[in-house]
Amino acid sequence: MNNANPIVQMRVLSKRFGKTEALQDVDLEIGPGSIIGLLGANGAGKSTLLRHIIGLYLPNKGSCTTFGCEAGKLGPAQLGRIGYVHQEGELLDWMKVGQLIRYVAAYYPNWNEELEEKYVADYDIATSARVGSLSPGQRQKLAILLAIGFEPELLILDEPASTLDPVARGQFLDLLLQIIQNENRTIIISSHILSDVEKVIDHAIIMKAGRILRDCSFDELKEEFCRVRISALSGELPAELPFENVIQRQQSNDQAVITVRNTSPEQIEQTAESLDCQVEIQTLPLEEIYKLVVR
């Protein structure tokens, strides 16, 4: 992602925990005004990367700057522009929900009480309940409220929807789209629920074993792969199909399903014409694209 004024910039960043290389030579730039999906298997380094952005982790090698400031030296001025929903769901269990909201709000001069009230009503958050007695889903909703209540410019969501029910997940995705209406906002979302993520992201970063495999717009990623269903119009299909860049293939006598990479629809149709067969081209869901990228 090349931006004139990136809000997050990582240069040859590496992080190791003991013998484990959690991040290896990561180069990354994140500009304003997009929803970025951070995808990867467990242990791929997603949370580690996100924690570097807010300075919770310091790199062993390389650098990370956020809002133009070295991440480890971020002060209240920069941190007050970043919202973070964390995987552990760490909250102050001994407070009532309303008390925790007021406590966190006290740190931010720009806390939006209207947004808070709307969120509390929409998500049915019981402000008089004790935080420690909330269910995991309710805790997650509360953590999201605490992260968005001051309308941060950069919102970092580390597995935010993992404990939400399908209805709440839908509401949450709508909320993300509302937040991004302001063109200066940026959201980085790490999630395993790819079917949800693909509804909102416009940029994808795919990680594997501490490295970034892909960093491109979601449209580019979708165009890169496609599935082609081929049906012979007369007779049988040849044993060797002459399509380019085939990465997966299933074939019977008169039908075949292939997955191709970096091949335009025009090229596919031309080849199909020469074979005297009919083709149906489909884009792949993010889940399948992800599997193809990381395999």
Added chain:
Amino acid sequence: MSVLSVNLKHLYQRIGLWLTYLILGLLVFASLAIALDRPLAARGRFMGLVMLQFMIGACIASLSAEVLTKPFSYCLPGHRAVPRKFIFSVAAVTSLLGSLLFLAYPGLHGWQLLLVICSAFCAGLIMYWAAVAFTFGIGNSAWGMLFVFLLICGALFSDLHAAAERAIVGAPLAIISLGLASSAVVWIWLGKSNWARKFCAVSRVGFFDLGDRDRVQEFARRRAAARPDKFKNHPSPWVERFFLDRMKNCDHLGPGRCIWGGLYTTYGMAVSNWRGSLFGLFLWLAMMVCFSYTLPEGADILFFMGGVVVIHMRLPVYSSMMIPGSRGERFSTAAILAGSVTLLITTVLALVAGVSVALAPVMPDITFGDEVLTFHGTSLRLLIVPSIMIPIFLAFRLIVFRKPFSTLASIILMMAVMFVFGINSSERLGTLTNPTSTISLSILGWLILFVVLRHICMKRSLVGQSRTY
């Protein structure tokens, strides 16, 4: 490998157990020394190993309960019956070894000696079963620890161990009958078909989890969730208003908000629950009065309890809950909290010691049997102790925050320090009351804390891999 063998592997694979073995080893050594040094009959000198069976039973039951709470152990074929075999195997071996100490019992020969050994074996089993029943019956092992402490104190004060020894030697058949009957009851109880189900996936704080903050918090969270709201504690409105007003009065770009926020999250509950805090102070005072009568040097132990108070204190360093506080602000907040807690504990101790000194001339003597107990005022010279111990303990906790076992070890170490310094300690404490050495030690302690705190806040990762501080 059989399921039982796999369970027996816990006995050497669990790191926490090695610390227990060390403590048990010391206690076994002490028991043998007491019995064999002066082998006197009917004084309770041979009861050490029998009483130790309670601790062994508690450990073994705690291990079994831990295994049973894992859902997979309920589902594994043949696993539900294993705890009984495991518990009985250990009981048989340890009780037998413990009973052999009675071979040195004076004046016993032939069949009479054999009978007494059987009786001691059964007495060991009874202690063991009591611990097993107690451990399975409670969800939080902290209560078990408290019970053991009270049991030891009760036995020492009432000569219960001597009475039990006389029963083992004087009425062996009765003890053997009781031992066999209790074993049969426990065998049936542990073999019930629905017994394992009661523990499956149930949150517990085992003996080895006492230092594991995550586990203790999870247990507290589940317990809180099950209680009606009116019984749950939370900050009082006036406390919340007080702290939030101060936070809001500070510049949002300065460190003030974080510092007031840290003070709120550290003291908010203690101030809100002021009746409970006063009750704690009263308990401290009561302990001091009790010690001042029975063991005047022991009252000095109270000065070391500051370390125990802070051992679970959470300095706001490792936290993934996002607030706009920089690393530098985490450092200054933590440093101020460390200073404030030291000041608070020292003030409370000064108050308790001051009351003790004031009461000394007016407290009457108490006659207890043949003994006359006189109240001795607590010395004020140890008020420096918290300012030496607290920074060192806080630094230790910061370093080992991810290792619950180390917390447990540090609590035991703390107890040992208290014991060594507190009991018969006038000479040793002389070092601590020398102004030059105390001030040097205190400065050293704070230097260590600041260096560790600074290093962690500025150079280290501030959240662990899925663990909290």
